[in-house]
Amino acid sequence: MELTLIIDGQQARLTLPEHQGQLVLGTGKPATTTAPHTTLWLKAGRLIGIDTLPAGKQADRFIQIQPGWDVEVGYLAQRFSDVAVDRGSVKVPFLTGTVPGHLVPAIDAFVDQIMVVLQALGFDQLFAKPVKKGPAKAQHRWRKELADVAFQVAYDDSEATVYWQKRNEMRIEKGATLRATARKNKDGSTGLGERMGERIRLEHAAAIDGTTTTEDVVLKSVNEVGLFLYFGGTNGWLQLKNNDGVTLDALSVVE
Incomplete structure (x- = not known):
């Protein structure tokens, strides 16, 4: 596919071959045009709106698609909305219309072509599924009253x-x-747990006879305790429990 590129200030205009249309890419707002078009609004490389921006959203880039005469822009916008849902980048569709069945093949062929161009231009995250952030690691705080509590493992x-x-x-x-x-x-x-656990045991070898400790062993953290006792592999804060069965996690976690 051979494209013609013209750069004008903050916008780039790509002309598709065989009168199939143009793409205008840039920041801010696209220039006013009378040509039929569909606009994809982006934020940090991800699609956040089609034609209009949702309330409270701000885009940092746009991709305006001006197709050839044989592609209806309303149906084109709808198919891009469908792609976003199908690929998992959004759960709620931007648009809720439908495309007549006899037009779907032609619209999809054009969408596929646009996707190839956008992929080549580095917009590979446009329809990417959001990455779920894992829960924040719990923070624990030592208090003086915990010092005399016997925790069982x-x-x-x-x-x-x-x-x-x-x-x-x-x-x-x-x-x-x-x-x-x-x-x-x-x-x-x-595994890493075995290597680290064996290292800690080696450091305290004088206090170990077989699989039993003969002296008190002082370590620096709950993590080291777990590695020393059972080679880790679980949340040690949940394994340490007082005489009432309450975990050290529950007694020390910072809300």
């Missing part, structure tokens, strides 16, 4: 009594039972 063949005695000190009472071996990855390789 009974998880994955390990048992221990643990005290959060200072902000950066977790003390595991002697007599703790350690998980003997770590589980391997699905492919049989050694």
